[in-house]
Amino acid sequence: MSTDQHDLAMTGAGDAATRHYDQAIDDLLHFRVEVDAETTAALAEAPDFPMGNVLAAYLGLLTTEAEDARTARRRFAAFRARIDHSTLLPRERAHVEAVQALLDGDFLTCGRRLGMITEQHPRDALALAAGHQIDFFTGDARSLRDRIGGALSAWREDDRHFGHVLGMYAFGLEEAGHYDRSEEVGLRAVELNARDVWGIHAVVHTYEMQGRFGEGIRYLDARVDDWSTGTFFNVHNWWHYALYALEAGDVARALAIYDAVLAAGRSSMELLDAAALLWRLYLEGSGQHERWSALAEGWPALVAEPFYAFNDMHAVMSYVGAGRLADAGRLIAARETYLAEPRPGVTNQDMTARVGLPVCRALVAFGQGDHDRVVDLLWPIRHRVNEFGGSHAQRDAVQRTLLEAALRGGRHDLARVLVSERINVRPCSPFNWLKQGALAEAVGDRAAAAAARLRAGELVRQAGPGSVGTGG
Template structure:
């Protein structure tokens, strides 16, 4: 019986297939494109290798692209048709069941089944990595923390991938609000494996959530060679750099990142990249900076991606691009299509619930924002603001929804609501210049010019503070 790198038995696989499978898991944990080649080579060596087929299916499903998901279903179907699951070891049988749930669009059941696997097999790196991404795509902060935390004691410092598991745990800690612990664990993860881009990403998120933008810029600058090239995650970490630049008041730097990376010559055109581009430009739009040419090009890129309902979080960013570029009719068509999608009988499809609960209200609100209908934006976003996590993404990504609600509250004259929203932000992140500038706008609207002037001075001071003193 074969054994994988982490000591788990494989019921049926040739030694060469196991070697490529282990390589694939290594590349998966580092978000490198080589995972695809290694997964293919594992199946070339052993076409009946169950976990090889499961891994290939996960790779197609977790891109959040409908075409990739369809191709994954088509590849998996003939293998599944010939498979007698009763002959599989329990762990592999459970993986087949989990990935079938995901193939059917049921993220929730897949995540639960993967959780059961890691209860019994906490060193199953594939179950941990796939489950962690499921938790991310469903916005489940508790599961992001506890899925990894519950397995962590079975891993050891001398494991090659201990740092990667710590990196996942650090991100879960951050999303669950444990910022000091997240920073500690994330820094340790990157110390163990400097190329752990997910661990770097976890630390970057922690600094973002604390408003420590200068610390984040230094951290990314110091590790530029470790995270900026060679992985699926380059663009997203550059997006975080762009957020720091905006917080620092350096719009030119943020747009340079947009033009050279987010929508640069090496872009792949994936939804995961384009949503970062839309999210950066929308933050500028909220501050009255209409990047018309960039929006037009981005809307063109979104057009072939937005036809089919698959992941509501992507829909929001497509609507941003259509609405901000003046193609409101296309945004409205997408919304109408998703309304029809909700009427379809698709039992267990997680995205339907995401679309109904959060996706459609947010999409409608963004169209109304562009139209200047700020009362309607408030009416749509205020009821969902505390459960917007249900359609996935991170706190940093979903902050674009909260900022839109705040801006519409200000523009519609809801000064008291705006005061509450700013107060919430300011007391969570008192070192954020953006929060102090919004505090200035609100206090001025309430007639307190002295407080507004003091808030602007505070924002300016934070942007020019001496590096190393941003705590």
């Protein structure tokens, strides 16, 4: 029996396999591509090493891509057929059951089982990291906060990965709306480990949700070498940088980032960032047809079968942006067929039915200029869009689509409600004031429209200058 770097007992691993496993966990927490190689090396040393097989399965499932999940299912089934389950430690058995739930498509049961592991073993970094991602994929803000917060007291300041746990906690705090505390914890996480890209990401989210785009640009500029290289998470943080640029009204800078970084993406996680950026421009009347056309080519293989409704939304965005409405319609029809055969316990089915399909239909309706249908589809679900995962910042694309449809469709009462909500949460957002101006213009109040647009311009000037490179 061996012990991992966090003093947790493991079976089936010698010294070499344990070293590779420990390094793989470190790579996972740093979002380094080497996590795959280190996991493979651990299993090469000890093919039936339970925690190594568990880690490999999580890595295959958390990409949210069906082909990776299929490979993970096959390999994990072979591992389970080879071993005597009675020899596993209780913690290992619990991980095997959590992975199996995820393999079966039950994100919620997996999250609960990982939570039970954390209750007994709060220093299990893999249970925390995997559970944190499950909470993200299911849009559970309270669990994003409390899963990590409930384990935090078991960690010490001098623990190797204490800063990473703080970084996860900071993100959970942000998603739960505790912005002051999130900033404090996130900054401390990055102070402890400058290359904690998830901690940097948490701080960036905090600034985004508060409309502090000027500070966000300066924060990312100051740490660009820490988050933009040596990590598979760099594309997402560049996406956040581009959002700040859009808030500042600098479309050219946002597109420079898109062309240099986002356009080269190939995974679902990368493609959805690209789609989410272009969709914000699309809503403002900037077509970007060539960029959309190239992006749309990347989606068909990734959404050929249902796996994660959040990805489906971004694929439909790409098809609509590229003018491929027939492809968007075929994807929607395929998901309708998917729902016709109930699969109890498959989380994605519920996500697709409750949020995914209404959103995808609304995106197509927007592309067709049917703004009333967009509002009719999105207004009833606007307070539960979190149910198909993602962050507040990512899901804002849906809220912006609803607002723009209300404005274009002459649904001024609803538009007033939506703009009022946004301004009173983020009064320092130029975008929100520009929409206030558009609404005022639509109802014939030119003085109010001019005042709102002046306010937007003042906020951009007050935010101060920012600079960016787009290399990496």
